[in-house]
Amino acid sequence: MTVVGIDDTDSRERGMCTTYVATQVAQRLRTAESATVSSVLLVRLNPAVEYKTRGNAALAIHTDCDPGRAFALARDRLETLAETGDERTNPGLVVADATPEDAPVPDDVCRFSQAAIRDHLEIADAVDLLERRGYRSWHAGDGRGRIGALAAIGAWSALEEWTYEYISYREPDRWGTPREVDHESVFAAADAGYPAVWDTVDRGEDEAVCVPHTPGPILHGIRGDDPDAVRSVAADIESEPVAESRLFVTNQGTDAHLQRGSIGTVEDGRAYRLEGRVASEPETRRGGHVFVDLESPTDAADDGAPARERLPCAAFEPTKRFRDRVRALRVGDRVTACGEVSRGTLKLEKFAVRDLVSSERVTPTCTDCGRTMESAGRDQGYRCRDCGTQAAEKATRRLERDLEPGWYEVPPCARRHIAKPLVRGGFDAPTHPER
Numbered sequence: 001m002t003v004v005g006i007d008d009t010d011s012r013e014r015g016m017c018t019t020y021v022a023t024q025v026a027q028r029l030r031t032a033e034s035a036t037v038s039s040v041l042l043v044r045l046n047p048a049v050e051y052k053t054r055g056n057a058a059l060a061i062h063t064d065c066d067p068g069r070a071f072a073l074a075r076d077r078l079e080t081l082a083e084t085g086d087e088r089t090n091p092g093l094v095v096a097d098a099t100p101e102d103a104p105v106p107d108d109v110c111r112f113s114q115a116a117i118r119d120h121l122e123i124a125d126a127v128d129l130l131e132r133r134g135y136r137s138w139h140a141g142d143g144r145g146r147i148g149a150l151a152a153i154g155a156w157s158a159l160e161e162w163t164y165e166y167i168s169y170r171e172p173d174r175w176g177t178p179r180e181v182d183h184e185s186v187f188a189a190a191d192a193g194y195p196a197v198w199d200t201v202d203r204g205e206d207e208a209v210c211v212p213h214t215p216g217p218i219l220h221g222i223r224g225d226d227p228d229a230v231r232s233v234a235a236d237i238e239s240e241p242v243a244e245s246r247l248f249v250t251n252q253g254t255d256a257h258l259q260r261g262s263i264g265t266v267e268d269g270r271a272y273r274l275e276g277r278v279a280s281e282p283e284t285r286r287g288g289h290v291f292v293d294l295e296s297p298t299d300a301a302d303d304g305a306p307a308r309e310r311l312p313c314a315a316f317e318p319t320k321r322f323r324d325r326v327r328a329l330r331v332g333d334r335v336t337a338c339g340e341v342s343r344g345t346l347k348l349e350k351f352a353v354r355d356l357v358s359s360e361r362v363t364p365t366c367t368d369c370g371r372t373m374e375s376a377g378r379d380q381g382y383r384c385r386d387c388g389t390q391a392a393e394k395a396t397r398r399l400e401r402d403l404e405p406g407w408y409e410v411p412p413c414a415r416r417h418i419a420k421p422l423v424r425g426g427f428d429a430p431t432h433p434e435r
């Protein structure tokens, strides 16, 4: 069995898409080599990597073709299709002689895949491992694409959770022109497929998120937990002609990028799941971005312990209604926050409310006239200036909260490919899914 890994073929300006290149390679393997393609993996790597064009995708094709012949064929397709006119496009191809089911790829390749999803790697890391394993490889430009290509090869063994995307492609002469997709039919198909099929549309924003706006070859991509369900939703969408389509097995929607961490030790360019306590009132800044600080959830508050570590968290404007959830947080709430850390700020993807502050201490009101009392002096409690009534200390007022315990998430229009939608289930608290 042979695994063909490819990456970095597309350009933000010139278009192309590595899923399309993989589709072409898979098709040629079938037609020119009479080979069987058992699956094509669409693997999302660390979304914080600066070199990415858009979603940091790498592809792996599992086939029974002879590795040498698969290598020659894939190289030919990459040389023809990769947008190497863009100096930021640095295609890579790696072919491994491995059997994903019977003889899993070696541990060091699995670890490389894990690192590519959660961490940052150097081109030299890929080159060293390629030499050690003796895999065939080809590259153009600076060869960075070999990182993703090799990571895609290890992904099947490195990851446990998989979802599906059924991608339909446009006829090549339409690439770069506006897509003709019937909006109503997308929403109807999305409703019929939900919840096995998710992130097809954003109902709050009335947006068909399955239809990209980029100049590339994709007409729409339908994501979900079940291969038949994603196929069926795609079939129900009325649109311009579909030139070809393919089912991808993918780590999209799995949160594979998140690692456990603590507020004091996070690093830029990685994504975390963190426990914390809200340490500042949420603040809406210019552009509609909402910021709130989290601090470590230690209980030693006023015992002279050093100041707790703080981490600013942000819900940016494109996260739309999610910002209302963040604005509803109050100092003292306990949460679990998930997202990527960039320039010392956690970009929130989802959070779980663990414990809500349910009361606040306020200046007491006069029981006779209902007016707010005033301080009667240092350590002397409060007094109503008009009635003379007194209170020894602040009163406790119950807080009406707009949040409930459980998970909240960004809406589908703001979802990162790799982030797990709440509707998929498996969370450790009640969920409040967006759709």
Ligand code: ATP
Pocket (backbone or CB within 6 Å): 007, 008, 009, 010, 017, 018, 019, 045, 046, 049, 051, 052, 053, 054, 055, 056, 057, 058, 089, 090, 092, 115, 116, 117, 118, 119, 120, 121, 122, 144, 145, 146, 147, 148, 149
């Ligand atoms: P698209 O989603 O449109 O296919 P892309 O966002 O996948 O594009 P690429 O063009 O593949 O972006 O560019 C990402 C580059 O970064 C690739 O060369 C890949 O090998 C490299 N890369 C991926 N993950 C890492 C990582 N963890 N560390 C260092 N480099 C990485």
